[in-house]
Amino acid sequence: MSDHSIHRPGRRAWLRGLLAMGVAAGSARSLSAMASEAVDAETGLELGTAEPFSFETLIQRAEQLAAEPYDPPPRPASEAIQSINYDAAGKIHYRRDMALWRDGPSVYPITFRPLGEYFPKPVAMHVVAGDQARPVRYRPDYFDMPSDSPLRAVPEGTSGIAGFWVHRSRRTHDWFEEEPWATFQGASYFRAVSETGQVGMSARGIAVNTAGEQEEEFPDFRAFWFEPAASEGEPVVVHALLDGPSVTGAYRIALRSRGDTEIEVEKHLFVRKTIDQLGIAPLTSMYWYTETPNVHLRGWRPEVHDSDTLAIWNGAGERLARPLVNPPSHGYSAFADQNPRGFGLLQRDRDFSHYLDGVGYEKRPSVWVEPLGDWGEGQVALVELPTNDETFDNIVAFWQPAGSQLAGSALTYRYRLYWSEDEPFDPDLARAVSLRAGPGGDFGKPRIADTVRLVIGWQGARLESVDPEEAEFRVEASPVGEISNVRVRQVAGHPDRWQTEFDLHVTEDAPVELRGELRVDDEPVAESWLYQYHRQAFREVMP
Structure with missing residues (x-):
């Protein structure tokens, strides 16, 4: 997939610099060049020096990174950042006038999310124009926050950005006041909305040993590159670099908002250390209880869940439905298949009276995975963990390729994610x-x-x-x-x-x-x- 003779020295230093300072990959930049950089007139952000960029070079970087020992991401001002709980985070607001593409050329503005208790690792952000990319340099004044906010403890020269939001069209919406239609924050997690405008379950870039004998890993999206969408019919293209103890990856993620959301993913994975259980296109959700009996504590509402059914369209053309459970102990189910046509975690119950809660469980999106191309032999895996509340996700579904993925191997997958009320390819079946x-x-x-x-x-x-x-x-x-x-x-x-x-x-x-x-x-x-x-x-x- 790339030239194995490419010179590798300095790749770990490149990654550390990329994450800590938001600089472009591998640039040996002088102090005078850094001093000459200023606020970009078009974006209003402080951007670094432009560097050549393409998805092909990102794939090469991910492959090179897999040949190096794993270097965990930094956690700046960790004690202070851990104190940014729900209440403290609610006092930190990204400034509208600092949004990327607030006035164009992209129709969808992007705002950045701060570090916090559950998001303590900075992520590098870049703006792409043509075949060039410029890093976003972090400044505390991107955020409105109290003078004593723990986020101010982030050292100078270190990023305080943990993720981003993709907002509604600036041409047809009051985009800053409305909820974003796609969000990326925390490890490799991301979410989107359906036509109801409600968020719910999450997708992930990858799952590693979620229910295997090896310890579970949560690789991180360490950097993003944004390409603008000139019209509402075009996708926002986000490139991402993934890194974890056992795997690296280069991702091209194309996001389309059509009321419902469609996200097309192409990912090139490089296995650094043999993985017993690799999860492709993982979906993560919450299921506490429905009208089906269970032994777990129930609240005052009739039902509480983001999803209630795993649906599968297997390679033989059969449609399967598996209601979710809140098991007494950790549960794992596997549905063997070859070249699956699709699977998803669905919220089928849309009756408000079954929830009686203002948080909109009846509006939570279903998410369907459509493989693009042949995925070969494997299984749709379902992990169900016991829970006594709705705070954390306890359901994971993903495609698990057959066998262990050996160190040094490379894999490529393409698929489309549909965020809607139901599966997009509804059969003539009850x-x-x-x-x-x-x-x-x-x-x-x-x-x-x-x-x-x-x-x-x-x-x-x-x-x-x-x-x-x-x-x-x-x-x-x-x-x-x-x-x-x-x-x-x-x-x-x-x-x-x-x-x-x-x-x-x-x-x-x-x-x-x-x-x-x-x-x-x-x-x-x-x-x-x-x-x-x-x-x-x-x-x-x-x-």
């Missing part, structure tokens, strides 16, 4: 929209111990054209579970809504894998339903 539970057995008869009745709600126009009397729900359980009393019925007065139910008898605490298919004349009329049942979580409804 969807699983709810899961409820109660005691198993028949009414008027003694309840059966260790038996729960699971009721799945289905919805879709496809159901209006078929007869529920001719339908069959085929449900299977892993060996420790026994299935009985399977039924299918239409919800009275709603021809597009059906329910399937069955009893599940389980006497062990081991997780039970369930799979159900709703068919008419042996043809599927709904997506395949998957679920991981935890007996401990359903004890409150057990006979």
Whole structure:
């Protein structure tokens, strides 16, 4: 992918300078050249000397960096920065008149985010014009903040910038007063909005050993390069350099705002140290509880979650839906595949009355991953961690290529992320929209111990054209579970809504894998339903 004979000395020094001072890559600049730099008239920012830049040279830099020992990013004024909690951060505001492209040429202004308790590592920012890039030099006066703000403890010559926001069009919106439509901050995390304008779950540049035996790593986007979008139909192109103990990467990220958000990613990865579990296109979300029983503490709201379903469109063309769970202990599920067509974490329940909360859970975006090109063999992995509150994300989904990724290897992936209300390629199939539970057995008869009745709600126009009397729900359980009393019925007065139910008898605490298919004349009329049942979580409804 690049010339292995390229001269490598000084690459670690280049990275340290890039991160600490925001200078362009590898430049041996004189003091007189530095002194001649001034505030850029077009951007209002203090910019460094222009350097040649292209995505190809960034790929080369990432490859060269992987050949060097890992050098962690600096954490300037770490004690002071750790004191920038939620309240302290709320008093730090980026100045509108200091926004990149506040007057053009890009239609989408960009503002920068300060260091803080959860974002203690500075990130270098660059502005691209043609084949040249200039580094943004940090100045405290970019921010309005109290005279005693901990951010003022950042030493001179060190950056206090941790991330950035991409704002609405300056031509059609009051962009500074409205919420941004894309944000990048913290390790390799980023978020965007759907047409509802609400943020929710996050994507990541990479996931490393999220559920493996090796220690999990969180590589960082160490630097960004911005290309302007001259019109609302053009993307904002962001280039990013990723660095971590086991992997480096060069990213080209094209962001489009169309009410919903589309983000196209091309990434070139270089493995520094063998990785047992590499996660491509990782999605990160929060699931506390729904109407499905669980043993975790519940709050005053009926449901609390950013996402409720993992959906998969596998390489064989089958559509799968796996409701999320809040497990009693760490959970890991893998769905083997070859050349997947897509997967995503979805927020399917859009009914405000199911949340009764002003934070807009019913408006949280779903995020769908569309692979571009063949991804080969691997699996869609789902990690579910137990939680007792909504503070931290506890759900991760990603594509895991087959096998370990060996040190010295290089990988390239392209994919598109859709931030919308639902998956963008909706099939002519009913969807699983709810899961409820109660005691198993028949009414008027003694309840059966260790038996729960699971009721799945289905919805879709496809159901209006078929007869529920001719339908069959085929449900299977892993060996420790026994299935009985399977039924299918239409919800009275709603021809597009059906329910399937069955009893599940389980006497062990081991997780039970369930799979159900709703068919008419042996043809599927709904997506395949998957679920991981935890007996401990359903004890409150057990006979």
